[in-house]
Amino acid sequence: MGCSAEGFAAALRSAAEVIAEHRAELVDLDRAIGDADHGENLNRGFAAIVAALDAGVPQTPAAVAKLAATTLISKVGGAAGPLYGTAFLRASAKLGDAAEVDAGQLVEALRAALEGVQARGKAVGGDATMVDALIPALSAAEGAAGGSVAEVLTAAAGGADRGAESTVDLVPRKGRASYLGERAVGHLDPGARSTALLLRAFAEAAR
Amino acid sequence: MTVGIVLVSHSAKLAEGLAELAAQMAPEVRIAAAGGLSGDGGLGTDYDEVVAATQRADSGDGVVLLYDLGSAQMTAELAVESLADPSAAVVVDAPLVEGAVAAAVAAQSGADRKAVGEAAASAGLAPDLAAVDAPAEEGVEEKELTLNNDVGLHARPAAVLVRSLASFEAEVSVRLGEQEADGHSVLALMSLGARQGDRIVVRARGAQAAAAIAKITELVNTNFGE
Numbered sequence: 001m002g003c004s005a006e007g008f009a010a011a012l013r014s015a016a017e018v019i020a021e022h023r024a025e026l027v028d029l030d031r032a033i034g035d036a037d038h039g040e041n042l043n044r045g046f047a048a049i050v051a052a053l054d055a056g057v058p059q060t061p062a063a064v065a066k067l068a069a070t071t072l073i074s075k076v077g078g079a080a081g082p083l084y085g086t087a088f089l090r091a092s093a094k095l096g097d098a099a100e101v102d103a104g105q106l107v108e109a110l111r112a113a114l115e116g117v118q119a120r121g122k123a124v125g126g127d128a129t130m131v132d133a134l135i136p137a138l139s140a141a142e143g144a145a146g147g148s149v150a151e152v153l154t155a156a157a158g159g160a161d162r163g164a165e166s167t168v169d170l171v172p173r174k175g176r177a178s179y180l181g182e183r184a185v186g187h188l189d190p191g192a193r194s195t196a197l198l199l200r201a202f203a204e205a206a207r
Numbered sequence: 208m209t210v211g212i213v214l215v216s217h218s219a220k221l222a223e224g225l226a227e228l229a230a231q232m233a234p235e236v237r238i239a240a241a242g243g244l245s246g247d248g249g250l251g252t253d254y255d256e257v258v259a260a261t262q263r264a265d266s267g268d269g270v271v272l273l274y275d276l277g278s279a280q281m282t283a284e285l286a287v288e289s290l291a292d293p294s295a296a297v298v299v300d301a302p303l304v305e306g307a308v309a310a311a312v313a314a315q316s317g318a319d320r321k322a323v324g325e326a327a328a329s330a331g332l333a334p335d336l337a338a339v340d341a342p343a344e345e346g347v348e349e350k351e352l353t354l355n356n357d358v359g360l361h362a363r364p365a366a367v368l369v370r371s372l373a374s375f376e377a378e379v380s381v382r383l384g385e386q387e388a389d390g391h392s393v394l395a396l397m398s399l400g401a402r403q404g405d406r407i408v409v410r411a412r413g414a415q416a417a418a419a420i421a422k423i424t425e426l427v428n429t430n431f432g433e
Contacts, residue, residue, distance in 0.1 A: 077252060078252075081278070
């Protein structure tokens with residue numbers, strides 16, 4: 001079974017709840033190596049997405065993704081805004097005008113999202129960023145592409161969790177954390193953590 | 208018309224202060240500040256503000272965007288991609304303060320968008336100062352002048368000098384003691400640190416060398432209009 005615009009909107013609402021629940025955790029992670037605003041910024045962005053969806057859910061999954069993208073770009077002040085905004089924008093472009101997204105399209109959208117984030121942030125794997133969550137998320141999703149949307153998302157969330165954990169041992173090379181160099185080793189990257197939280201929320205919503 | 212400049216910063220104060228500074232040297236250039244978040248005035252970069260600033264800065268000759276830190280670059284690039292004509296604007300990797308000054312002066316001199324961007328980007332390099340050793344060459348005009356204005360070759364006078372040279376076909380350098388600066392670079396001129404009372408040697412080469420020297424003499428003698 002595929003994912004409709006309504007289904008995607010519901011997933012975004014769940015994601016907003018998860019981000020709100022983990023707001024303090026993300027702030028704490030960011031305080032250790034950044035400027036302590038990741039949780040606040042993301043919470044503000046997702047609250048705005050919920051408000052926009054309350055005003056009306058767009059017709060297609062692609063349009064929902066685009067709404068999420070433009071809202072995040074406009075409402076999130078830090079790096080997460082343009083990065084997540086680009087991710088949803090590129091995913092939206094991949095989804096075309098399909099009324100329902102199947103597992104294969106979802107994997108393609110995830111790949112486009114990763115490529116967009118990398119192009120925007122110029123980060124590669126191992127830089128201790130959200131890319132370190134997205135790369136294993138995509139490869140896990142590819143492995144599950146034959147299954148349902150929920151299976152693809154569950155696999156992606158698992159990959160993102162493992163990827164986020166891997167940032168603990170990395171020396172950050174992008175963003176504010178890069179100024180800390182070796183001192184940032186031992187800290188979980190807040191962007192990788194929020195990516196894992198979002199994919200987990202999407203996977204739960206898709207069940 | 209001139210190329211417009213947008214300053215993207217996490218801080219509204221930083222962007223506005225820098226716009227004020229750069230505008231002093233480039234009165235006819237549209238310099239738009241896009242700093243901070245529009246809603247609560249907090250720190251951050253605001254995509255909608257950057258898009259609006261880019262539109263305000265564009266008088267038809269294009270826009271150069273400069274940024275302070277990480278996400279400001281991403282926001283600026285997203286804003287450019289979203290324009291009806293993305294080729295009208297370019298995001299330049301440059302030190303924000305020096306780059307803004309160099310870009311503003313280049314724009315004021317009538318440089319095109321590419322040249323304005325290059326002026327900003329090269330502002331991060333070491334100033335173009337060379338130790339003087341070569342003897343005076345053939346066809347080179349040279350004149351010694353004393354700076355009488357209050358601030359010497361500080362930012363605004365240096366900018367006035369660079370701007371006034373834009374219309375002459377001449378390569379000009381300015382020497383103070385052992386050091387020589389490219390007369391077409393505000394930052395190099397400022398790096399000389401020439402103060403009130405200092406004697407500078409202006410050297411020009413090219414078809415209008417004499418006219419360029421005469422213009423600089425006039426500027427120095429009128430204290431750069433201070």
